[in-house]
Amino acid sequence: MARALDGLRAYRLIAAMWIRSAAAYRTSFLVTAIGSFTASGLSFAAILLMFSHVEVLGGLLLPEAALLYGTSNTALGLADLTLGNMVSLGQRVRDGTLNTLLVRPAPVLAQVAADRFALRRIGRIGQGALVLIWALAQVDVAWTPLKILLVPVMLISGAAIFGAVYIVGAAFQFCAQDAAEVQNSFTYGGNALLQYPPAVFAKEVVWGATFVIPLAFVNWLPVLYILDRGNPLGLPTWLAFAAPAVATALCAAAGLAWRAGLRGYRSAGS
Amino acid sequence: MLPGVMRLYVAVAVSTFRRYTAYRAATAAGVFTNIVFGFIVAYAYMALWHERPNLGGYGREQALTFVWISQALAAAMALLGGGFQEELQERIRTGEIAIDLSRPVDMQLWWLACDLGRAVFHLLSRGVVPLAVGALAFRLALPQSPLMWLAFLLSALLGAVVSFALRYLVALSSFWLLDGAGVNMVNGLLTMFFSGMLLPLTVFPGAFGETARLLPWAAVLQTPADVLLGRHHGSGLGRALLFQAGWVLVLLSAGRAMQLRATQRTVVQGG
Numbered sequence: 001m002a003r004a005l006d007g008l009r010a011y012r013l014i015a016a017m018w019i020r021s022a023a024a025y026r027t028s029f030l031v032t033a034i035g036s037f038t039a040s041g042l043s044f045a046a047i048l049l050m051f052s053h054v055e056v057l058g059g060l061l062l063p064e065a066a067l068l069y070g071t072s073n074t075a076l077g078l079a080d081l082t083l084g085n086m087v088s089l090g091q092r093v094r095d096g097t098l099n100t101l102l103v104r105p106a107p108v109l110a111q112v113a114a115d116r117f118a119l120r121r122i123g124r125i126g127q128g129a130l131v132l133i134w135a136l137a138q139v140d141v142a143w144t145p146l147k148i149l150l151v152p153v154m155l156i157s158g159a160a161i162f163g164a165v166y167i168v169g170a171a172f173q174f175c176a177q178d179a180a181e182v183q184n185s186f187t188y189g190g191n192a193l194l195q196y197p198p199a200v201f202a203k204e205v206v207w208g209a210t211f212v213i214p215l216a217f218v219n220w221l222p223v224l225y226i227l228d229r230g231n232p233l234g235l236p237t238w239l240a241f242a243a244p245a246v247a248t249a250l251c252a253a254a255g256l257a258w259r260a261g262l263r264g265y266r267s268a269g270s
Numbered sequence: 271m272l273p274g275v276m277r278l279y280v281a282v283a284v285s286t287f288r289r290y291t292a293y294r295a296a297t298a299a300g301v302f303t304n305i306v307f308g309f310i311v312a313y314a315y316m317a318l319w320h321e322r323p324n325l326g327g328y329g330r331e332q333a334l335t336f337v338w339i340s341q342a343l344a345a346a347m348a349l350l351g352g353g354f355q356e357e358l359q360e361r362i363r364t365g366e367i368a369i370d371l372s373r374p375v376d377m378q379l380w381w382l383a384c385d386l387g388r389a390v391f392h393l394l395s396r397g398v399v400p401l402a403v404g405a406l407a408f409r410l411a412l413p414q415s416p417l418m419w420l421a422f423l424l425s426a427l428l429g430a431v432v433s434f435a436l437r438y439l440v441a442l443s444s445f446w447l448l449d450g451a452g453v454n455m456v457n458g459l460l461t462m463f464f465s466g467m468l469l470p471l472t473v474f475p476g477a478f479g480e481t482a483r484l485l486p487w488a489a490v491l492q493t494p495a496d497v498l499l500g501r502h503h504g505s506g507l508g509r510a511l512l513f514q515a516g517w518v519l520v521l522l523s524a525g526r527a528m529q530l531r532a533t534q535r536t537v538v539q540g541g
Contacts, residue, residue, distance in 0.1 A: 028451065035455035042459065046468040050314075052475060054321040057314075178295035185306040192310050200317040205309070 003107060010106035014114035022119055029120060036123025040077070043195065044069055044131055058197030063138035064227055065197060070132025071151075071219040072194035075158025076187065077125035083163050085116045086170035090177035099267050109258055112170065139227070147226045153244060158218035160247035162187060164254035165213075171254070171261030190215045198224070198232050206232050214250065217243040278375065279383040286387030297395050300345060304400040308341040312408060326472035331411040332499050336470050338404030339495045343426065345396040346389045347433045347490050349467050351458060354385045354434075355441040359450040362441070368538040378525055381441075382434055389430040413500055421507060425494040428514035432489045435521030436461075442525065445532040466492040486521060489514040 022029045047069060051062045060068070089112055092098040101111045141147065169183030176182075190213070198206045198220045210216040210233065217239075224231050225240035290297075312334055319330045328336065344350055358381060361367045370377060404410060413419060440457045444450045462468060464487035471482050471492045482488060493510050496502060502510040 028449065031452045032455065035452075035459070038459055039455075039462075042463055042468060045463070049469050049473060049475075050318050053325055053473065054318060057321065058317050176295055176299075178293055179299040181296065181299040181303050185303045189303065189306045189310060192307065196310075196314045196317070201310075201313045205313065 007107040007110035011110040011114045014111060015117040018114070018117035019119050032120040033123045036120050037127045038123075040073060040124040040127045043192070044073075044127070047195065058200035059229070060197045060199075060227075063135050063140075064223075065195075066131050066135035067139055067226070068197065068219055068223050069195045070128050070130075070135050071154055071158060071223060072191050073128030074125055074132055075128075075155055075218050076162050076191045077121065077128050078155070078159035079162035079166055080124060080187070081118075081121040082159075083113050083166040084121060085114075085118065086112055086166050087180050087183060088116070089170045090173040090180045093174065093177045093265070096268060098265070102267075108262060109167070141226055142228075150222050150226060150240065153241075154219060154222040157243035157247040161215065161218050161243075161250055162190070164247070164250035165190065167251075167254035168257050171257040174261035174265050186213060186215075190218075194219050203232060210235070214246050217246045279379055282380060282383040283387035283390070286384045287391045290388055290391040300396050301399045304341040304344060304396055305403050308338055308400055308404055309407070311341075312337045312404070326470050327501070328470065328472065328499070329411070331409050333470070334404070334408045335410040335412060335499060336466075336495050338401050338408075338410060339498055340467050340491055341404070342397040342401040343393070343429070343491055343494065344467065345392040346426070347429060347465070348385075348389075348437065349433075349461055349465055349491065353388065353437060354381055355437040355454070356450075358438075358441040359444040359454075362444040363448055363450075365538075367536070371533060371536070371538075378438065378522070378529055381438060382431070385434045385437075386427075386430060389434075393426070411499060413498065418498065418500060421511075422494060422498040425497040425511060425514060428511065428518055429490045429494045432486055432514060432517045432521060433461075435518060435525055436486060436490075438525040439521065439528060442528045442532055445536065461487055461490070464488065465490045466495065470495075472496075486517045489517045 044066075047065060048062075050057060051065070055061065057065060089098070092101070092112075092115075098112075101108050101115075104111060136151070165186050166183070169180075169186065172182070173180055190209075193201070193205075193209060194215060198209075198216070201209075206216065206220075209220070221231060221235075222240040222243055225237050230237070315333045315337055316330065319325055319328070319333045323330065325333070340349075345352065358367075361370065370380075373380075405412060413422075436457065440453050441450065443453050447453065464471070464482050464485050466488065471479060471488055473479075474482050483492065493514055497507065497510060
């Protein structure tokens with residue numbers, strides 16, 4: 001517990017340092033934040049273009065699809081802001097700068113996670129949140145307290161699930177430094193997957209996204225519950241509420257993977 | 271052009287090709303990512319074309335072919351970043367460009383040779399494998415005739431040069447701006463949207479779609495894909511290739527003019 005607090009403190013300090021450094025170049029920060037907002041918005045533009053030709057896609061109307069898009073993008077944005085720079089771990093292993101982090105009196109995970117903390121990534125969160133708010137206002141749902149509660153729970157669990165993917169990806173880079181891009185398949189690729197209604201995909205894909213890499217808990221299962229739709233696999237609806245448990249289990253597994261990766265790390269001595 | 275000079279640029283292209291072959295894990299990771307995205311987009315398009323058969327003039331098989339062609343060309347055409355421009359920008363920022371300028375070679379052709387070497391490598395590695403996987407997993411509308419494939423390769427080559435010429439302009443802007451991050455970003459967004467990577471340009475509605483199909487980014491992905499899909503034949507094919515060649519000419523000339531301006535105002539301070 002003390003170690004976790006230690007880590008959080010180190011994370012806060014390092015992140016604050018990078019924010020101060022970004023604040024020195026205000027225009028650059030603004031431009032890149034707008035860029036992050038727009039880049040993430042392009043995929044929504046594609047969905048809008050699709051819905052300009054059709055009423056229903058995969059059984060969902062535009063506001064319902066936007067609900068999927070907004071939740072997934074906001075959750076990924078939160079994970080990307082807090083852990084996104086772990087992708088560059090492979091670079092640090094390759095050029096030997098990881099060793100510097102190993103001798104500092106702070107948990108390595110916190111240091112790697114906060115390394116080059118990029119506040120500009122709030123652009124994606126902002127974009128996702130805007131779509132989410134629009135979708136919540138437009139969508140035709142009989143709201144119950146449980147459904148309302150599910151929205152923030154889904155975002156936090158979703159961010160944690162994507163965060164676990166980032167950490168596992170970083171752990172994987174201890175053995176395959178060059179293969180950082182594989183991670184994009186599960187983070188950005190996962191996000192692209194979750195933006196579309198599950199009914200669009202083959203059953204095997206939905207099954208894999210539920211039981212193998214449980215991305216379905218980020219938004220598919222909770223959103224289908226909110227919309228009162230059954231899911232294509234015919235799973236019980238209460239599974240929507242398993243998202244926090246799934247997120248916790250995944251984070252624990254990611255922690256173990258990280259430890260194993262770090263323990264197996266042998267510096268080249270550079 | 272003298273054969274000797276030609277040999278030099280071929281050597282530059284070949285050595286860049288070989289440089290990229292060194293990163294096997296990164297290449298395999300890229301192939302994997304292209305395949306994953308290919309599957310996701312393919313399913314989304316199947317749903318879209320199920321609702322609206324013949325959308326944008328494509329049948330279902332053609333739409334699926336478009337998906338896998340865009341994944342196959344994404345790396346070769348540097349549609350999602352990558353390529354030479356960041357290296358050139360860094361050389362301009364640090365001043366190492368002074369060494370390049372003193373070399374007895376043409377800077378634009380040098381970097382073009384580099385980028386084509388890379389593009390050929392990416393077409394062979396990150397292009398062939400995803401397309402083959404796509405063709406195994408789905409029914410695609412790939413042409414039987416070798417001539418069509420040849421026309422496609424020619425169109426893809428022109429597309430690669432257009433992509434290079436655009437990024438060369440972006441890179442040279444660093445002579446004035448020093449930090450290329452903003453321009454790179456704008457270029458990246460425009461490329462992503464107007465190349466057809468996000469959605470075929472034939473699906474873009476009305477006048478907006480018509481304009482989008484005339485922009486240089488259309489020559490990078492949309493045109494080669496349509497050539498492979500057999501949407502241009504006879505004189506139409508000639509027109510499509512001419513459209514690309516036109517952009518090659520305009521953009522390479524613009525790059526040349528910009529290079530001249532940049533080198534005229536560059537002061538090497540030595541030390």
